[in-house]
Amino acid sequence: MALIGAGGHAKVIIEIIEEMDGRIVFVNDDESSVTTVLGYSVSVEKPPVNVAALIAVGNNRTRKKIALEAKNPFETAVHPRANLSSRCKIGEGTVVMAGATINSETRIGKHCIINTNASVDHDCEIEDFVHIAPGSSVAGGVSIGEGTLVGIGSAIVPGIRIGKWATIGAGSVVIENVPDYAVVVGVPADIIKYNQ
Incomplete structure (x- = not known):
């Protein structure tokens, strides 16, 4: 699974995915100063479109904007x-x-x-x-x-x-x-x- 966003909200989602025995293969954030989150490397590149994603951003308007632009399938x-x-x-x-x-x-x-x-x-x-x-x-x-x-x-x-x-x-x-x-x-x- 890919995460889009690497702030505090992403930390909670990472731990949920780990509790679900899921696997995080990619983490993206537009903020280039963020290089890792909870031990996962963070990239400014967009996640590969064939990887299911979750938007790890708390702001509702930003989450909608990302959802409308992303080409990935989405998980829960x-x-x-x-x-x-x-x-x-x-x-x-x-x-x-x-x-x-x-x-x-x-x-x-x-x-x-x-x-x-x-x-x-x-x-x-x-x-x-x-x-x-x-x-x-x-x-x-x-x-x-x-x-x-x-x-x-x-x-x-x-x-x-x-x-x-x-x-x-x-x-x-x-x-x-x-x-x-x-x-x-x-x-x-x-x-x-x-x-x-």
């Missing part, structure tokens, strides 16, 4: 200590970290991050390029639009609809629907601005 990575329902669906390029839970009939899109100890309950629809940060709780029947960031330790009550490219601030409690591009913070969460 699920930590062995994540808890996934046999009835959930996980899209290509998605990474599920240790301690995360994804329950029945939930669909996770492509190139998402379900981070450490995050919980996504039943019947949720999580679109592509979403990041659900560590310790966040998404209750049943929630839908989250493309590219949204659900900040660390936040909570979303059942049945909420969150638009695309929104930001849920760390520790927020979302009790009302959130429009596209909105930035919400607080308990309960209120809109403070809109992403550009």
